[in-house]
Amino acid sequence: MLAQLLFVQILRAHLAAARRLPAGWLRAVSVLVNHGDGTFAERAVTATGATPIALTAAEFNGDGYPDVAVVESRAGTVSVLPGVGDGTFGPRQSQSIGVSPKAPVAADFDQDGRSDLAVARAPRYLAPGVIAMLHGDGKDWSSKPMDTTLGTHGAPYGLVAADLDGDGTPDLAVAGGSALQAAATLLNDGEGHFSVSTVYENAAGGVAVAVGDVDGDGVPDLVIADHGVATVNVILGRCR
Ligand SMILES: [Ca+2]
Ligand SMILES: [Ca+2]
Ligand SMILES: [Ca+2]
Numbered sequence: 001m002l003a004q005l006l007f008v009q010i011l012r013a014h015l016a017a018a019r020r021l022p023a024g025w026l027r028a029v030s031v032l033v034n035h036g037d038g039t040f041a042e043r044a045v046t047a048t049g050a051t052p053i054a055l056t057a058a059e060f061n062g063d064g065y066p067d068v069a070v071v072e073s074r075a076g077t078v079s080v081l082p083g084v085g086d087g088t089f090g091p092r093q094s095q096s097i098g099v100s101p102k103a104p105v106a107a108d109f110d111q112d113g114r115s116d117l118a119v120a121r122a123p124r125y126l127a128p129g130v131i132a133m134l135h136g137d138g139k140d141w142s143s144k145p146m147d148t149t150l151g152t153h154g155a156p157y158g159l160v161a162a163d164l165d166g167d168g169t170p171d172l173a174v175a176g177g178s179a180l181q182a183a184a185t186l187l188n189d190g191e192g193h194f195s196v197s198t199v200y201e202n203a204a205g206g207v208a209v210a211v212g213d214v215d216g217d218g219v220p221d222l223v224i225a226d227h228g229v230a231t232v233n234v235i236l237g238r239c240r
Pocket of ligand 3 (some may be wrong): 161162163164165166167168169170172187
């Protein structure tokens with residue numbers, strides 16, 4: 001439903017062909033409203049922090065309108081833009097999340113009925129990657145992020161949420177994390193605290209991850225795009 005209502009494109013992608021950068025173009029998202037026939041109209045451009053590179057849409061504040069969370073790479077922040085129902089947003093709330101955030105995922109990780117955010121980030125060269133979890137109470141995003149260290153050096157890239165162990169709470173799978181790490185799974189204790197469960201290694205390392213029931217056994221599986229080579233890995237979830 002969110003995908004039908006909103007197609008949000010980061011203006012940064014437009015800059016590939018631009019010789020001179022218009023002021024503010026690295027600090028904005030645009031919303032393209034679906035006409036219902038496969039065409040889109042640009043509806044609104046909204047300011048963000050410096051260098052927005054990834055986003056996710058979810059209902060964060062409970063008003064019934066889809067909201068958007070944007071990670072801002074240069075600023076080291078995540079901003080939540082509350083949707084007002086017409087393709088525009090109310091004032092954004094920004095929270096420092098740490099150096100080099102990359103991939104945001106929304107789910108109710110702590111099971112309080114409100115959507116939270118998990119963000120994969122790479123603190124610094126040769127340092128372990130981190131998954132930062134931000135508790136959302138619907139309005140306030142000022143709580144300190146809870147970090148889970150991935151345990152190996154390197155950059156995590158893609159991030160997805162799914163109930164990987166069947167206990168009813170959303171877990172995480174992250175692509176990358178080191179040169180030899182295709183992906184890792186992190187299990188949720190039900191209160192939004194994560195621990196690394198399984199690490200899947202290969203020579204290329206992973207750059208993106210998707211989750212779905214590939215073999216139809218009712219257990220979520222992982223599909224991982226390898227880094228720098230034209231291959232994907234399918235990791236079948238074990239029957240429970
Ligand atoms: Ca909302
Ligand atoms: Ca929550
Ligand atoms: Ca779970």
